[in-house]
């Protein structure tokens with residue numbers, strides 16, 4: 346954006362690109378367009394399991410489409426699914442399928458024996474989920490209107506430049522035919538990060554860094570595996586596997602199990618843990634909705650520490666705690682639920698609610714300054730009166746030392762933040 350005539354002085358990439366397009370269009374040298382990072386799609390496979398391609402090869406007419414009335418073209422029954430030695434599709438071995446008449450000239454012809462790739466079905470499978478038993482159309486129009494578009498589509502990053510584009514392309518084609526009601530298939534898209542090997546590299550058999558989840562389940566249990574997979578990092582970012590991290594999650598699950606030995610009567614929250622419980626319910630509920638599982642788990646770990654510091658937990662507190670954890674560690678929490686005889690199944694109970702007013706920290710750390718210089722820190726009740734706070738501040742050892750032999754000119758308390766004492 347320097348020494349470039351009409352672009353001189355631009356400071357923003359987007360604006361300068363726009364200007365460049367305008368100039369190119371004015372001069373007739375080019376025009377604005379969207380370039381999709383779409384990759385070529387080899388659409389035929391030499392295997393049995395796939396949708397047959399409804400095309401007939403006629404020696405006279407060339408490629409002829411199977412007539413509409415004969416659709417859907419079904420796979421023939423067979424028991425040998427291996428491709429031929431010459432690499433031919435398994436279907437090529439079924440004469441009754443291959444040999445047919447040309448729909449155009451009526452002469453002898455042969456069917457296409459390659460099948461469609463799995464991406465063909467995966468481009469529009471979700472439309473069939475809407476109305477799976479309909480034998481007239483792939484889905485009823487009213488049902489499509491009700492369920493589509495998909496609210497939230499989660500999948501791997503590797504789908505971004507392939508499956509998602511094909512799927513959208515497929516859907517738009519159906520839209521143009523008037524078969525689906527809305528122009529876009531998906532409203533929201535997220536992708537989970539890849540779990541890397543312990544060496545930080547992508548897992549692969551050749552590198553020998555593959556972690557088998559079945560082995561982790563055998564050693565630590567499914568709850569620990571689930572917990573760790575969700576705790577190991579930001580949901581959308583790649584993260585390396587760590588055996589120590591797994592062990593940490595195992596300790597967390599063990600400590601939750603051991604809560605059974607600390608239970609006291611009482612359906613409500615104890616006064617010293619009430620705020621912590623309300624805050625944790627709020628945090629975990631919000632984090633689950635936004636896929637921030639790692640911070641939700643961290644909040645539950647913090648609460649568990651507070652419970653252990655106290656040394657006991659009420660029946661009501663334990664009930665809330667295991668309900669919050671249940672989506673992540675369903676087995677151990679359901680077992681605790683049964684041991685505690687809360688009644689019914691935990692996974693069918695209602696989600697705990699919180700009171701916003703009770704979420705505020707009941708204590709806060711403030712700074713104490715003398716003549717603008719920090720002399721100490723003080724833990725106070727958030728709603729403590731100014732007189733109380735000032736007295737506590739002046740009693741702090743280092744503050745008291747700084748005040749010794751001086752005259753206090755002014756005392757200032759900024760609620761929940763700091764005390765400043767001006768002396769001469």
Ligand SMILES: [Zn+2]
Pocket residue numbers: 403404405406407447448449450451452454
């Ligand atoms: Zn023909």
